[in-house]
Amino acid sequence: MNAREIAGLVHGRPAGQGRYQGKCPAHEDRNPSLSIMEGKGGRVLLKCHAGCGLGDILETLGLKVADINGGEGNRPSRQRIMQIETTYDYRDGTGKLLFQVVRYIPKGFRQRRPDGAGGWIWNLNGVPRVLFHLPEVLASDIVLIAEGEKDALTLQESAKYLAAKDGRSYAATTNPRGAGKWHDEYSQSLKGKLRAYIFSDNDSPGRAHAKNIFDSIAPYVKAIGLVDLPGLKPKGDVSDWLQKHSPEELWQVVQSTPLGKPSRREEPSPPRNGGHADHMQAAVQDERPKVRLPGDNWLVPNRCRAGPIPRR
Numbered sequence: 505m506n507a508r509e510i511a512g513l514v515h516g517r518p519a520g521q522g523r524y525q526g527k528c529p530a531h532e533d534r535n536p537s538l539s540i541m542e543g544k545g546g547r548v549l550l551k552c553h554a555g556c557g558l559g560d561i562l563e564t565l566g567l568k569v570a571d572i573n574g575g576e577g578n579r580p581s582r583q584r585i586m587q588i589e590t591t592y593d594y595r596d597g598t599g600k601l602l603f604q605v606v607r608y609i610p611k612g613f614r615q616r617r618p619d620g621a622g623g624w625i626w627n628l629n630g631v632p633r634v635l636f637h638l639p640e641v642l643a644s645d646i647v648l649i650a651e652g653e654k655d656a657l658t659l660q661e662s663a664k665y666l667a668a669k670d671g672r673s674y675a676a677t678t679n680p681r682g683a684g685k686w687h688d689e690y691s692q693s694l695k696g697k698l699r700a701y702i703f704s705d706n707d708s709p710g711r712a713h714a715k716n717i718f719d720s721i722a723p724y725v726k727a728i729g730l731v732d733l734p735g736l737k738p739k740g741d742v743s744d745w746l747q748k749h750s751p752e753e754l755w756q757v758v759q760s761t762p763l764g765k766p767s768r769r770e771e772p773s774p775p776r777n778g779g780h781a782d783h784m785q786a787a788v789q790d791e792r793p794k795v796r797l798p799g800d801n802w803l804v805p806n807r808c809r810a811g812p813i814p815r816r
């Protein structure tokens with residue numbers, strides 16, 4: 505992208521030859537603090553006079569360093585070829601719109617918040633971060649946690665079937681910004697839930713993300729399942745899986761997912777076996793009959809047993 509295009513993202517104005525001035529997206533900017541200049545070789549120079557780092561500015565704009573480093577030849581700029589595919593609303597518990605995640609074609613994401621006058625501010629400064637579909641999450645008995653909004657929406661469709669099956673209310677959710685971006689403050693929204701099921705992408709960031717969520721929500725949720733979708737291809741996600749499987753099959757998988765709580769040892773031991781379930785202690789059951797526990801590595805031998813967690 506060139507300086508003019510970057511300036512367009514922050515509603516900047518021309519400020520001389522090859523120079524623009526706009527509001528910095530990375531802080532609550534009342535003055536136009538961001539200088540945007542054409543550099544050598546098509547590079548764009550950005551400087552926030554309030555001191556924001558280049559990385560923060562680029563991240564808020566949904567850009568990478570490569571986007572402002574000047575390309576070889578006349579390749580079309582990212583801005584010209586990016587189109588909004590869809591937007592995802594994030595609301596507070598009362599249903600008030602807090603912010604949106606904007607999904608682009610080709611795949612990319614930015615975040616914005618209402619400016620109160622029908623427009624948008626392209627940062628989330630001062631905005632509480634919340635779970636996707638928070639009002640529905642708060643009202644539900646059981647929560648399905650996906651990796652990304654698209655998967656959450658796919659799961660929400662199937663959740664209607666699950667709810668009809670067992671007479672409980674279900675909500676599907678995710679956290680903004682994808683894998684690795686779960687915050688403990690999200691977990692408090694799950695306080696008192698009967699169960700939570702975590703659906704991760706079939707890759708190592710996805711599995712690490714699932715484990716983080718598990719540990720973070722454990723104090724709040726009565727029982728948690730890490731869902732293992734049978735036959736899910738590498739890097740696949742629950743949307744891929746549901747293209748080839750019915751809601752009834754999802755119901756069967758959810759039913760057979762072991763429910764657990766992390767052990768309450770004083771010092772957590774490092775993960776073993778490379779799995780994300782190896783720190784789990786006994787399966788904790790809620791009102792449902794005991795489930796079968798598949799797999800040899802699900803419970804750690806000599807450390808876990810089926811049944812209630814013993815008191816210490």
Ligand SMILES: [Zn+2]
Binds near residue numbers: 528531533553554
């Ligand atoms: Zn700034």
